[in-house]
Amino acid sequence: MSDAVVVKERRPESKDTVTLTFDWDVHVAPGQFLMVWIPGLDEIPMSVSSVGPEKSVTVRKAGEASSALQDLQPGDRFAVRGPYGNGYNLNGLKTLVVGGGVGMAPLMPVLRTIYADLVIGARSSDEILFEEEASRYCNVIRISTDDGSQGFHGNAVQLAESLMDEGGYEQVIACGPEIMLYYLFQACERRGIPCQLSLERYMKCAVGICGSCMLGKERVCVDGPVFDSGRLRMLPEFGRSKRDPAGRLIRI
Amino acid sequence: MSDAVVVKERRPESKDTVTLTFDWDVHVAPGQFLMVWIPGLDEIPMSVSSVGPEKSVTVRKAGEASSALQDLQPGDRFAVRGPYGNGYNLNGLKTLVVGGGVGMAPLMPVLRTIYADLVIGARSSDEILFEEEASRYCNVIRISTDDGSQGFHGNAVQLAESLMDEGGYEQVIACGPEIMLYYLFQACERRGIPCQLSLERYMKCAVGICGSCMLGKERVCVDGPVFDSGRLRMLPEFGRSKRDPAGRLIRI
Amino acid sequence: MTDLTVRIASIEMANPSMLASGILDETGESLLRMMTAGAGAVVTKSIGLAAHDGHRNPCIVEIPTGYVNAMGLPNPGMEEFAEELSSIMPSPAPVVASIYAASAEDFALIAARMENAGAAGIELNLSCPHASGYGMEVGIDPASVSRIVSAVKDAVKVPVMAKLTPNTADIVSIGKAVQDAGGDAVVAINTLKAMVISPEFARPVLSNRYGGLSGPAIKPVGVRAVYDLYKSLDIPIVGVGGIENWRDAAEYIMAGATCFQVGSAVGRVGPEVFKDITAGLELFMDSYGYPDVESMRGVAHE
Amino acid sequence: MTDLTVRIASIEMANPSMLASGILDETGESLLRMMTAGAGAVVTKSIGLAAHDGHRNPCIVEIPTGYVNAMGLPNPGMEEFAEELSSIMPSPAPVVASIYAASAEDFALIAARMENAGAAGIELNLSCPHASGYGMEVGIDPASVSRIVSAVKDAVKVPVMAKLTPNTADIVSIGKAVQDAGGDAVVAINTLKAMVISPEFARPVLSNRYGGLSGPAIKPVGVRAVYDLYKSLDIPIVGVGGIENWRDAAEYIMAGATCFQVGSAVGRVGPEVFKDITAGLELFMDSYGYPDVESMRGVAHE
Ligand SMILES: Cc1cc2nc3c(=O)[nH]c(=O)nc-3n(C[C@H](O)[C@H](O)[C@H](O)COP(=O)(O)OP(=O)(O)OC[C@H]3O[C@@H](n4cnc5c(N)ncnc54)[C@H](O)[C@@H]3O)c2cc1C
Ligand SMILES: Cc1cc2nc3c(=O)[nH]c(=O)nc-3n(C[C@H](O)[C@H](O)[C@H](O)COP(=O)(O)OP(=O)(O)OC[C@H]3O[C@@H](n4cnc5c(N)ncnc54)[C@H](O)[C@@H]3O)c2cc1C
Ligand SMILES: Cc1cc2nc3c(=O)[nH]c(=O)nc-3n(C[C@H](O)[C@H](O)[C@H](O)COP(=O)(O)O)c2cc1C
Ligand SMILES: Cc1cc2nc3c(=O)[nH]c(=O)nc-3n(C[C@H](O)[C@H](O)[C@H](O)COP(=O)(O)O)c2cc1C
């Protein structure tokens, strides 16, 4: 059953994204996620953006539940269960981290743990997440915006490719929209660089029984959400199709 | 649920008593007991007479279930659950151990653990239990038989009293028929010597919920079976009355 | 100050926890001990006309999720138990006498004897699923239930509550039968029909083969039963099944229970479970702004 | 050599473990994965006429004794699922299609489509306790059950099994209705009616409020149901409810099950549970002298 937690701090991160912090005394590994219950409304998956004794989720307004979650104020209660999923495998390899949009959320605990260079991708300068905090951990931070309002004018994959071609990276760790991750994966494959990508699918149970989150033969909730290159190669659905809540196949 | 165990060795101890050994990898403290299931027949409480990795029960023929248990041969199976109860509190006090009949069973693990002098009571010489093994642990062993066929002619309490008057004992640890324990308790009280006595009541659940084993306000299965002088003083039923399986009061 | 007192019909309790029937309640002294342990009221073992040994051992199986038992209604019989009861009167907390019988007349007879011996209420065990000829057969038939409740109501002045079995497709219609026959409260739930088999011995473990499941396993079933009953009944509901801590108790109260009973947890946790639950509830009510138990009752329906 | 193969009606299984309906069985690839994990057969998610999202989240609650779920029968609908099924035919292990519908005619229609897509058998979900208008209401009424079984038997050649709800006072009479209507097997049990309430939020956790209890909590209830059915039926029984290890499976087989299904344990233990159970059973059968599963079936009745 979910644990009730209390919003400690509500921190707007960008025009559509808010971080909520709360005390919750459960061990969480970087890359794991929670099921967040907004009573009366919905229960939705959210990555953990701080994994210390004080936890946080960083929520982008996507629809009804994420908006309601964003609107919670300090002192308000919501409920969480988990943590779920495998998380990133953090090792000593020279790493490039690539975060697209709110995909930065599960990457923050990674950046706080290992040394890495970072690409942050956003649509526009007012949607760039965590640049300031990340600058405390990373020597190299590069920004890309689709509209060119800040940093590299283009997408995060193009920027990451140019870094990869210079940097001698031994792995890429990333999270973001699936289409970005798909091209990033192709870019890594071409260069023979292994990657770990955190994916999303529609989640109901999060404990690996309902089958809602299937990606090929993998359960994103338990076998993922992080997949490495070896497993991604076996997943022809990746970047191509997903399932709706009824289990119908839809093109991405 | 009970664990199935296999009889390793079947050792007759006296004309009506048999020890069965079996491997069972569960920690048992001296004085604790098991519920022993003889499938198709009954489930009865039995003290553990060896508490090492190899366990044993020492069974006196009392009726149908104990007879059937005695008749098991090496390789036969029965089942046990537990251990239950509190066991003896083993400390550094100078101790006199008093065992009446099959009451010797829970005392053997005590004698293997602490230094103590010992009184073994039996009706007749052919019912004396564990004399040989005990002689390996105890400097002083005295025997009483009701019929005088061996050792002191009289009961164990009389013999224990004479030892207490010589020996400077700081505590008495005992198990045996309730009537013996009752008089032993009186003898200890007169001399101001604390005692720990293991009692019996009709047991059904052994987990402290059914109320079958009540002795005053105490559950013999969980709060006992070992009671010290302080608690015995609060139990006017001790030595006087017990309950039948229907919960009716019967005089002892 | 949080007020933990509750009233179920005319029975006043210092706190909403009750000892469930069949648990350490066959002797006067064990009932007193449960009051000292913190039970706001106690229910006796189910008492019949005559003494009864119950089923042979094994009559209980411990499993990770609770117990499966087939005690078989052991009891010393109405007369001997009435003496036991009188001996502790006046008692520090109310005693509800649980009774069982094979006919409405016998139910009435035993109830009257228990009232006379000091019982503050009567609980009808209509639901024991493992005593053949008694219990289940009666407890799933609204007409029989109605007959028994009426007969007992005519025989005693103290409140009469009927304990319901969950082993039915429609517990609400049984609850309604109790209410329509003048019953003062319903108690839900008794144990679920169950069995444990030993693979090694290729047989059911209980001597009676069949048993009843209790403990944490059945809590979500009990909560739902109380929720359903609360939607349809006007008489109070006593919640029981798998309660081990204050959260479990709060679930039952929010589902609609006026008070609750604790059975298996007396073994699994210990008699201190009564004080633990009450203390936890008080803290919770304090910080979530429930001044009394009543204000928490049924709130999950809103 | 211990022989683990079993036959349920005409369905041949390499071992007696089956994936239960609703568990990782909505897509072809997940069904294949469960076969690779060691399931002797798999049952699909319950499929209806049209696509259905199911209930909103939360639709599952994890509790220490199992799960309480109200998925609400999500499924991509008969046509889309039939394609999914065809895409894995011929499959390395038999696929039984679970279906639900609001009328006997629709049951027959969906069954025929599933047979056509390659299903080796049909499982009728008569028992889902939390989809209003479907399930429970039908599954506790012998006449409706009989009508549905007959209609589906007329529509397909593959074996038809009916999955029974435990939320009834008399599961045996439903089992008999299935048998008398020509059903090839019964499957017992589906989940128990349940509810979980959050004290902090003073409301049921599931968006649907009501849910069904599965996992270890219900094992003793399932074993007893199978034991009772075995006493009265001649058709085979598939046991399901709380099976997590070989001992649990052995209990069901000794109670009378021909084979068994595993649901919640796929989450609580992992997909490797199929191989673990089968390996454990084989060891046990070896040392206790059961040459095949058949020789172990129903032995707890002797
Ligand atoms: C493992 C994982 C981690 C995530 N981490 C974050 C995070 O850290 N921050 C963040 O802002 N978002 C995160 N998301 C996405 C987030 O769950 C959705 O944005 C949210 O569910 C939208 O709900 P809604 O009611 O606001 O929008 P809706 O209007 O209901 O839907 C908007 C989109 O969200 C998707 N969605 C809705 N419910 C679910 C669900 N139960 N499971 C998966 N997708 C759903 C819909 O399919 C749709 O694409 C994560 C998703 C997954 C699977
Ligand atoms: C804590 C405890 C430890 C014991 N340890 C030993 C021991 O180590 N060795 C030993 O030989 N005996 C021991 N006993 C006694 C033993 O349990 C009984 O002798 C046995 O139950 C008799 O069963 P039966 O069917 O052979 O006899 P029955 O003919 O059924 O009864 C004979 C006597 O045993 C009593 N008895 C029967 N069933 C039970 C029961 N379930 N609980 C308590 N008493 C019962 C009867 O009341 C009667 O007094 C112990 C008893 C208890 C309570
Ligand atoms: C050992 C035992 C004996 C019981 N005896 C009775 C009884 O005599 N009468 C009765 O109405 N219920 C009896 N019950 C049922 C309990 O009162 C209670 O309804 C059930 O155990 C569920 O509550 P729990 O989960 O808190 O134990 C008994 C239960 C147990 C475990
Ligand atoms: C998440 C989940 C979904 C389920 N969906 C279905 C279903 O669609 N159809 C069905 O007949 N049973 C369904 N069930 C019930 C299971 O098939 C099974 O009968 C029940 O869970 C008991 O088995 P278990 O304890 O091994 O889980 C579902 C159970 C769970 C936990």
Ligand code: FES
């Ligand atoms: S969300 Fe249910 S299996 Fe992943």
Ligand code: FES
């Ligand atoms: S034997 Fe049941 S309480 Fe002691």
